[in-house]
Amino acid sequence: MANKYLHIPRLRRVYVWEMPVRFYHWLNALVIVVLIITGFYISNPLGLLSHFDASHQYTMGWFRFLHFIAAYLFFFNFIFRLYWGFVGNKFANWKQFIPTSGRFFREMWTVFKIDILMLKKNGKEQDHLSIGHNAMAGFIYFLTFIAFLVQCLTGFGLYAGMSSWWLPKLFAWVPAILGGDILTRQIHHWSMWFFILFAVIHVYLVFYHDYVEGRGEMSSMGGGFKFIEEEMFEKNAHQTPNPEKTAK
Template identity: 25%
Template sequence: MKIWDLPTRLYHWLQALLFTLLAITGFNATGPHELLGIALSGLLVWRILWGMFGSETSRFRQFLRSPNTVYRYMKGQHPHHGAGHNPAGGWMVIAMLSLLLTQCFVGMSMAGFFDAFLSDDSLLYDTDLLVMIHLYGAYLLVATVALHISAIIFYKRKGTPLVKAMITGTQKHLPRPISVFFRSNIRAGIMLISVGGMFGMLLS
């Protein structure tokens, strides 16, 4: 059955592409790193909006569970029978979004995008501090992505092909039929265009 809508799948693969390019250009100090970071920032804002107003399986409230539920799930005491992210995967999404948002914010601060809104003694003027945070944030993100890939391999071996589901939008062998509510792709497109226009004004 269908569990992932087109906007969520599109976001996922664009995020993966932009993160890869940012890692390459950042660690090698070459290429359009700043422009890629701005593109990722806009993409993140779009995902957050879609997480609040998008399709059911894309909404944060649908896949965020309590720490106790996550703990029980990891111990095998809370089976996941719903569509979309499991309890642990839901918090992985939040962790990655938070890290990426922080990294983009720090990077844009380094590029001077927020200078007009800052006082002279703001910590965001401390270049050495920003560089350190940006560097270690990059290392932490790489480690998080490695953990994410490890989880994908683990679930693949258990017979749950997460990558295929994120490509096709469908997942087989669900324990029971589940009804999933999907929002219009047009709504997602309008949100994306609006966010793109906002970031375009930021660059102008």
């Protein structure tokens, strides 16, 4: 019986995304969606013709309120994720994101060949290397962290002037350095498009990996598990850019 299906690989269940990482991911997804929608409204509000007086409605006020609430959640969530990059498991470690070795770049190139160019090796389709993030994904996430930083700096910079709390006031230097709120606001607006483009590619690639690899890529952000072929698991465990292991 068992022999009959020997050609079907046995899968190892690997706990890749810990609970805090998944929580971070979905909270982040939610607040980014809220921030983009409210941000679009704030930048170019709908032509709302109302027969009510201004005192009876607070439309822009609510959109801004939502934007600021989401911004605070986004900020603290971001800070938390940075912290988790130091205490979380190896798939969440900061070294997954920041290229610290030639290995990282070589793997990025390999991922590029496999996933984008779809090159074959010895006439065979190539298997995927990574269990957690692949190097390319890790690096793109690093770029998103930069974008997070830009949005936090410019966003709180713009907010600082009307806040009485010390935290946003810490960012008051940002518009001063950029030469005023006009440019700060524009940078804040431009950078938002990065998130939209990222979201399109990110969601697509999740579908792609799930479709091509069949390892439970999509569900991994739900339960935290990925399913790795036993053979691959043995072979590639050490190939994942694992800081602790590759250091030795």
